[in-house]
Amino acid sequence: MGIDAEYRQLVNVRSARRAAFHAGQRAILPSLPGSAAWGLISGVAMVKGGLAVPWAITMSLLVYGASAQLAALPLIAAGAPLWVIVATGFITNLRFVIYSAALRPHFANEPFRVRAVLGFFMTDFTFTLFMRRAQAGTLPETDRDAWFAGVCSNNWLTWQTCAITGIVAASTVPTQWGLEFTGTLALAALVGPSLNVRPALVGAVFAGVVALLSHGLPFRLGLFCAAIVGIIAASVTDAFRAPPAGAPA
């Protein structure tokens, strides 16, 4: 192969990756209002919870995990022991371990740094979108890492922009409108279509009921327990469902 052909091939690879990245950026667009509202309200909550503006911005940029940040806030305000605050954040984030395990087979052959970066930027929204596309078979054939990077970059930009806006403009953002409900709705809209099979429905009901019952548990353990119980219930239901002959697993 001549230098010219090699060069042309390289350009093709690059443009294919860029196209996948842009496709990912577009794929997350419908969910961005949810991320935006959630980011904004998290930003406001951090400042109203007593954090000074520079600290709140630092936390938003470094932690990039709304639920852990919001769980930590009242503990910071109350002067709880440092290990209690970090442990609460860790347990709130334990669901990401499950997400990470679910994503692993899709990125197992990517270089270490790609997996590390994609992992850090993965959130409830981006993970759910990826898994839904994976199950519907509508992920791009190649350059999935570039596609997911596109998804995550748009989500990150939106969330951080809105969180920092909320931090800086905390006193002018109306909190009585229940804007954070947009985030809940966007998650529901992402996950709703997956409820069309019985194991998913059973899992969702179990997870929801356990989450309600376990709300008072320390360290936000309820969320993780509910997810685990739901997943077990879904798997058991799945095991009892006779698969049609020749169906892909």
Place this chain on the structure above:
Amino acid sequence: MTEPVTGIALAVVIVGLALTTLVTRTSFLLAGSRLKLGHRIEVALRYAPVCTLSAIIVPDVLMHGGTWDLSPLNPRLIGVVAAGLWLCVSRNIVGCLAAGLLAFTLARLYL
């Protein structure tokens, strides 16, 4: 327990929280192809999004100020039901968000 965490201690907390996000999110991803999970686990993980999000969404909708709100007039419940109905008719997420927010806001203001 009454003085808020500030200064160096707060910096430690923020770095600690950032590490919990990094460690949990990258955990299994960094194991790469060296790790083989059983078929049973792979099947279970397919239901991870729906179960985890349900564990997040249900308390968001049915709890208010730390207590249960199971009333059919709960504005969040009305909003989520409206969004769900929209999703059954059309797969348009933005329309679903708008329908849910509209129903939620109307219920919040007038019920």
